Amino acid sequence: MVDQQIIATRQLQVERKFLIIDYCENSRGRFLRICEEAHGRRNTVIVPSTGLDEFVANLLAVAGAGGHESPPPA
Numbered sequence: 001m002v003d004q005q006i007i008a009t010r011q012l013q014v015e016r017k018f019l020i021i022d023y024c025e026n027s028r029g030r031f032l033r034i035c036e037e038a039h040g041r042r043n044t045v046i047v048p049s050t051g052l053d054e055f056v057a058n059l060l061a062v063a064g065a066g067g068h069e070s071p072p073p074a
Contacts (some may be wrong), residue, residue, distance in 0.1 A: 003027070 004026040011020050017038040024031055030049035035042055047055045 004024045006022050006024050008023040009021065017036055020035040022033045024033055032047040032052055034045045
C-alpha cells in the first residue's frame with residue numbers, strides 16, 4: 001500500500017450521488033481522485049497531475065456543448 005497525503009478536498013451532493021474530489025500526493029506523484037458514491041456503490045477515477053490541465057479543458061468543452069456556461073477564467 002502506498003501512503004498518500006490529501007492536499008485539498010471538496011464534497012458535493014448532486015441528486016442522489018455523493019461526490020468526493022481529492023487532490024492527493026504519494027511517492028509516485030500528485031493526482032486528482034474523483035469518487036462517486038450512489039446506491040451503496042463507489043466508483044473512482046484517478047487523473048495524474050500531468051494530465052490535469054487537459055482533463056479540465058475537455059470537461060469544460062463537453063459541459064459547454066451541453067449548454068452549460070464555462071466559469072470565467074481565473
